[in-house]
Amino acid sequence: MNRLYHYPLSPFSRKVRLSMAEKKIEVELVEERYWEQDADFLRRNPAGKVPVLKMGNRTMADSTAICEYLEDSHPTPPLLPNGAEGRYEARRIVAWFDDKFYKEVTAKLLGERVFRKVMGTGYPDSTNVKAGSRAVKYHLDYMAHLLDQRRWLAGNDMTLADFAAAAQLSCLDYISDVDWNRHEVVKDWYAKIKSRPAFRSLLADQVPGFPQPAHYADLDF
Structure with a gap:
């Protein structure tokens, strides 16, 4: 196993x-x-x-x-495009979310609101929380820019780039830190990926001391 x-x-x-x-x-x-x-x-x-x-x-x-x-x-189904340009774009966006988004948003919001309590390292730093709340708007705007031109973040097919983004955003959604009304195109993208069978185990996650918000597992949020 x-x-x-x-x-x-x-x-x-x-x-x-x-x-x-x-x-x-x-x-x-x-x-x-x-x-x-x-x-x-x-x-x-x-x-x-x-x-x-x-x-x-x-x-x-x-x-x-x-x-x-x-x-x-396990190449089937593929999560990276075939051509060099498509693979580059998917990897670029994966790196964007793994590095830039994580440092500017996830580490500041999830890190302060959840991990400080879980790890026992004190109270949230309001400066970090405010910085993360500002930064997430910029990233949602960038996602909207991409999705206005494409069906998925890296192109017209779903790729690892979409999973990298959804992984970060789903963690923030667990603590209600995503304004899904900021861009309809981003909300629609998340609804599509959230409804995939692959997402089910994430929607079932429970973290002691942090109950799921009502909309978290709702596919029609």
Whole structure:
């Protein structure tokens, strides 16, 4: 059995979960409180981060490297375009959400509102929360710009770029930090991806102390 060490509100774990579910790869989910730096977990990934995927005798870390491995080893359905230009664009947008969006938005909103409490590191820093709330508007505007020209974020087919974005936004949606009314085209995009079978396990996630908002698992939000 494949085994994924993850945390429910880790967007990087969610990106891998979405990829595996879309490719119909069965996996056992093992929740990992990675910040506790458990010795067994550090042996699996000395970087001390989730996700970590165990497939057969291979143990893999880093969400992008894992998703690329899955794309090579399980190419159907494809989550990267065929041509070099399309693959570049999909990878560019994956990097945008994994790096820029995460640092400017997710780490500031989810990090302050949830992880400070979960990790026991104090109270939310209002400066970070305000900065994240400002930044998310810019990113939603950028998504709207892309989606005004394309059916999906990287082109006319759904790709790993859409899963990278949905992984980040679904974590924020769990704490009601996304204004879905800002751009109808972004809301429609999220409704499409949220309704895919691959999304079901994410919609079932429960984090103790942080109940789901009423709209979170509603496909007609």
